[in-house]
Amino acid sequence: MPQRFSPGRCARLIVKIGSALLVDADGSIRRDWLATVAADIAAAHAAGQQVVIVSSGAIALGARRLGLSKGGRASLEDAQAAAAVGQIALSQAWAELLGSCGLTAAQILLTLDDLEDRRRYLNAASTLDRLLTLGAVPVINENDSVATAEIRFGDNDRLAARVAQAARAQGVLLLSDVDGLYTANPHRDAAATRIDEVTHIDARIRAMADGGSASGMGSGGMASKVEAARIAQAAGAHLAIASGQRPHPLAAFLAGGTGTVFVADPVRGARKSWLAGRLTARGTIHVDAGAADALARGASLLAAGAVTIDGRFTRGDVVEIAGPDGRFARGLAEYDAADAVRIAGRRSAEQADILGYAPRSALVHRDHMVLL
Incomplete structure (x- = not known):
């Protein structure tokens, strides 16, 4: 199953990294681990694969620098302020680490409206396509400094799936602190078993998802990942949930690592794919x-x-x-x-x-x- 995401079968890949992987409990960037991710991306790039990164972490990083409680999520105002500070540190880290591997990073901050409005969606898609053809690595995050409670993605899982639509990617890899979808929350039920492949998301699959974030840093959970899978499937992209808790997580997954793969639906027309992925x-x-x-x-x-x-x-x-x-x-x-x-x-x-x-x-x- 991981071979669906290999350079030979997936020309464009979206890699989403959650806050729990990127930021330590004390609010600092896990640079040594992130350097291994950058090396994996460089190897994929050398093999002919175009990679887009959807990176969480700005709020968690900014909260530490501003001394905010609850990881910067005590209020919308705190989250906006933390994101404004943390995004600078996050972008700098990506630029330095990708640069050390000979790659050029490009930052894009998106709001929900940027992908819900058809004209703005097409503009974003055009920018992504041009950056990728020029050999750059787009690093994308939600623009939390201006997003409101009513108009926001709220998690980067669904953002990653929508970016996959805009970029016409064939695969989405959600690196997480869990290694896939389980029949129940594995943190609470020792008898839970992992599901290797999902071809259709129905009520049974949704019932397995848990809406909480295990680390307390992120805003998503398994429910947001399953919704992201629905969006990706509708766009004709496979989506995998895999563990990112080891060094070189992308290479480890492609070498036969475990995870849950949601198999893509047949490709629809561009407009219908956009409609299927809308959140509002x-x-x-x-x-x-x-x-x-x-x-x-x-x-x-x-x-x-x-x-x-x-x-x-x-x-x-x-x-x-x-x-x-x-x-x-x-x-x-x-x-x-x-x-x-x-x-x-x-x-x-x-x-x-x-x-x-x-x-x-x-x-x-x-x-x-x-x-x-």
């Missing part, structure tokens, strides 16, 4: 069972199948579609919310009189919709 939506269209079945077979969402409309959205905004069993699709609205409310449940023949103009073919067209 402007509203929800609730549909009846008949409409849900029709959409599952590839149909567009007609107004007649809509039951209720929630949210405030305009034409072109992303909306979610929920059936009797919950959310199952996402797409671009063909109507403003107000007009969608007016024609929900109505047949096509009635819509022109209600709207005062010729109705469009669907509330959400199948060409701009993706099943989740």
